[in-house]
């Protein structure tokens with residue numbers, strides 16, 4: 001029996017009960033990276049939302065299917081006002097490579113960084129440049145339905161044709177546009193109309209033929225095309241960062257619903273921003289860290305995951321190296337405890353274990369309340385639940401937490417003969433025969449077993465054998 005799950009929907013500003021369109025499976029579209037530079041940990045926090053969402057839903061008994069797009073064209077340097085240069089072309093010029101080379105390089109870098117944070121891979125990673133015909137098709141339909149107009153080789157969305165425009169972001173449009181400085185594209189009927197197709201102009205790279213002349217798609221139409229091509233015109237959840245609400249997702253709703261004539265996404269979920277020194281972590285602001293930089297400073301990359309789990313996914317999170325250092329220590333301690341407790345004998349069923357499990361599930365089902373789940377981890381650690389039961393609960397919860405709590409645990413099988421040597425060494429230590437104990441330790445190393453002595457007795461792990 002799958003429990004009732006409530007998720008916060010940005011569109012209605014309320015927690016709503018999840019009711020998947022297809023029984024037993026939740027279908028999710030996540031806005032993915034624009035692959036013109038490395039992602040920083042602020043970006044990775046955004047991508048942690050769909051990871052935690054899927055892990056939680058699966059823990060609670062659902063299947064999931066996730067699409068995450070790769071934006072490799074059309075994302076301009078000024079999204080809010082639909083101006084500036086294509087980010088891919090800027091990087092291609094700076095690095096003296098082709099846009100395809102830039103995209104391939106940074107896509108791989110993104111996958112590596114995501115893996116360091118234990119972000120599960122999506123089921124599909126469509127690339128925008130593979131969906132140009134679908135985008136052109138959508139744009140033609142929008143023109144036919146009176147939602148878009150072509151002028152001078154470009155196509156714009158007429159926001160006046162879609163009365164619900166501004167509903168997701170609560171009509172921040174006027175406020176934002178009132179503050180617009182500089183040139184507004186004179187071809188637009190009104191300043192808030194957004195670009196669906198841009199004329200190539202001087203560009204020679206990343207240009208495609210279209211009914212309106214050579215050009216390239218706007219960023220927003222890409223996600224309408226890829227989401228509906230892969231998930232159809234009704235799916236359960238759309239995720240992104242809080243900075244995607246306007247204009248990106250507002251525009252996506254206007255496009256997808258303008259074509260389909262009905263609601264496409266049931267629930268819009270947005271991850272809170274990562275702040276550094278009071279400002280949003282951003283490449284443009286120069287205040288950012290890559291996950292690999294944190295690793296170079298000696299932090300476990302999963303310490304960042306531990307840190308992020310302490311805050312509700314929707315809230316802003318302040319990043320500091322002190323905070324990260326605390327998370328790093330706490331994570332290592334937790335792993336050591338799981339390792340110690342793993343050796344303990346599991347007692348007969350303990351009613352408290354079922355209670356902890358129910359509370360963990362309830363936290364997940366309440367809009368992915370991971371801070372509550374982490375508080376439960378701390379409470380369990382202080383509890384009188386038998387150690388073996390604690391270890392097995394934490395291992396199970398780690399399917400959601402993704403902290404590799406098992407990393408310090410010993411191998412299950414010992415090489416032949418090692419077990420007898422360990423027992424002999426335990427006896428030698430008990431009689432304080434340290435010469436024998438040391439000799440046995442060396443013999444164990446020869447078998448590939450490293451032994452350490454702890455207050456709880458000897459611990460072992462597999463270790464490289466000495467070169468012969």
Ligand SMILES: [Zn+2]
Pocket residue numbers: 030031032223248
């Ligand atoms: Zn998107």
